[in-house]
Amino acid sequence: MDKLLSPNFKSFSQSLDHWANKTPDKVFINDLSGDRSYSYFIFNSLVNQAANLLIDQGVKPCDIVSINLRNSVEFLLIYFASIKIGSIINPIPLSVSEKELKAHIDFVQPKVIFVNNADFEQESKKCLVYLVKFSGEDSFINKLKQFPVNEINHDLGDSDIAFLYYSSGTTSKPKGILFDHQGIMNVIASTSRGFGHSCDTVHLGILPMAHTSVMHYSLLPALYSGGSFILAENFMKISRNFWRIIEKHKVNYVQTVPTIIFLLLNINYPDYSKNKIVLPYIACGSAPLSIERQKVFEKKFDLPVVNLYGLSEAGHLTADYPIENRKIGSIGRPFDIIDLKILNNDGQEMPASEVGEIAVKTSGFFRGYYKNKKLYESCFKNCYFSTGDLGRKDKDGWYYFVDRKKDLIIKAGVNIPPNLIDEVLVKHEAVAEASSVGIPDEFFGEVIKSYVVLNSEQKITEKDLIKYCQAELGRFKSPSKIEFISQLPKTASGKILRRELRQENFS
């Protein structure tokens, strides 16, 4: 197929309409779990039906539509239907606990939430709950048949808010990140230019859709460029067939996290051959990948790893792509809409090679934190957003990630603020003080370890305290280990020294 240029789209509603008219028969989504494929025309028709379903549910422009579903075509139909009618799509990761989900709903007050959990449907009284079934007579897709396929002619403004991304927040208070149509479009257009995506690009999506990574690096760039997207429910579902899928569908872009790189290195692939695939590299982001593991991967599969660096609030910042002349260990150079600086504490730019905080200015900025203007304003210094990460730039303009200034734990690529766990722990009657840190883990990159000081005469086992955390936070965000200590290390002013807790020999 000739390379078709992407016009200057203002929204993803417009890009979907464009490709449905221009290349109606081309496969846009290929769903591996259902073994079904959807052309641009068919997918657009289904999105129109889903948009009419939303309207039928009483959803209006600027209403929030929450979605708590696994990777599926149904997820995507609701996602794009929300964009089409000018409502705000709010994906919620499946890893959140029931309590967190309820707290989040109290916080964002959606008009409707789409779930697959019938128990939740019965419990919630806070908003409309729509139960999505993936199969059977009353499946979501079958239910769409009763709605018209006519286009929804809502006039979307560039600066209308379209996305509300879930974030755990640095405390137990939920946090939401808002983006408008233009901001996301700028991020995706820049990413597509940076990687040279075109209508010939075939993306494989394996990461959870409720997180921005797979949506912003693969799904939306595929739509922007008129390409195709192979949809997997999750990596484990296809782990043994991973390279066969790459080969069969001629995949040329796949986004991973270090945990998946680790899995790929340890699963047996006796039939793998570099000559059978067209994939030029494998992309990896969300958490730092060690240089050693990158080298082992590249040697084993004869395939380069491209490192990506970005954040929810500002989109994609850097990539060590193109591969030629790149410097191993670097996070690469900025995308074309990114102005990146290394700043000192006073907001002044640091000389080359010196470490400071990575700060960014971009046309792909978020528009704010939901219901928290103060936090939004506190994140900027001289119009530059403070990433909370420490880095340096070499004389050739290559950037290097050094450390996190914030005390974030990054487990399997997911950011977990330690305060979130500490606040839950200290709510337990047996706990006087608690401090959680990330400790190295071969599989997840980091897992959570909490140090706990018990109230005098109180006793609780590590196992019971972990169970308590799991009930409050869900399993993913709960500590894997808890160590009871007599006192936490603190500064003279009483601030807990997490750096000391992170040291391997701390006890």
Next chain:
Amino acid sequence: MKEADINQKIKEIFIDIFPELKKEKFNFNKRQEEFENWDSFSHMELVARIEEVFGITMDIVKIINSNSPKLFVDIIKNSFK
């Protein structure tokens, strides 16, 4: 440890991590791709629970390549030989 005990404990661990299994007859040969929610996180949870319950340490390659309750049972049986 008797095979029946290993089977029972493995079944309990799986049902704890995948509660939807309560609704169906437990099948030791059911494969990872047939489970609704068996992702990389639940995989590592399974491993952590199995190591804790049986007091064993599993080899990383075996861990990653175990994709059914039966394969976990086999690993445990071998570790007690």
